[in-house]
Amino acid sequence: MKSPSSSIRDVLAANLKRERTRRGLSLSKLSQLSRIGKATLSQLESATGNPTIETVFSLSRALDVPISDLMDTRYSDAVTVVRAEETEVLSGAGVDLRALDRIEAGGVIMEVYDQQVRAGCEQHSLGHAGTEHTVVQSGMLLAEVDGRRVELGPGDYIAFDGRLPHTYAAPEGAVRSVLVLHYRSGHEKLKDPPH
Structure with a gap:
């Protein structure tokens, strides 16, 4: 689900910002929906936070998106091997x-x-x-x-x-x-x- 050159932090930062913006949500509103502090969300969007399973699942629930929409960079090869x-x-x-x-x-x-x-x-x-x-x-x-x-x-x-x-x-x-x-x-x- 991720390319070797992308870190979980970088991928989550880009995808979280995209999904939040697409829904027209402020950080404050997403904080209420996800029960995650606004400062933590800001860190996640700037790729300086440390995402956990709990955080990603809470964001999936709050944004009503698959977890992979937050974590995915998409492989494009016909054969996928994950080491x-x-x-x-x-x-x-x-x-x-x-x-x-x-x-x-x-x-x-x-x-x-x-x-x-x-x-x-x-x-x-x-x-x-x-x-x-x-x-x-x-x-x-x-x-x-x-x-x-x-x-x-x-x-x-x-x-x-x-x-x-x-x-x-x-x-x-x-x-x-x-x-x-x-x-x-x-x-x-x-x-x-x-x-």
Whole structure:
């Protein structure tokens, strides 16, 4: 999702300013909508802030855009190879995300992430745009979505409306998973998450 020469800070700065301006929002109004301080937003737009998962997800929710609209520089090659050592990690309180790709087809946008929930940690989200899909690769993941707790092991899958408050936790050791976020083109709100 990013070119090797672009940092997460630079990409987020340009995309955040573009999306905020496109919607005619002041920094103050975006601060209210996202629950992020105006000074922090100013730093993010000037590429001097340190974005976290929580920040990016809050901005996605407030602007009602896919996360990749904030983080994407678009690959143009027919074959996309993403090397782990060349991909910046976006970290939060309990999760490290590596953006792998953004796919657009048939009126749907899908973002693919390598996700690691750190051992003994929890990652809380107030919600964000799109539908969230997670497939556990290794470890035991505890997911709580809108008050419903589910334990997931290797090969298990969960999907839900990303706008719902949710938490991922790894109480027994690190968890590796594939996270896919999907949105309708034009960022229309999804009515029913797949079952």
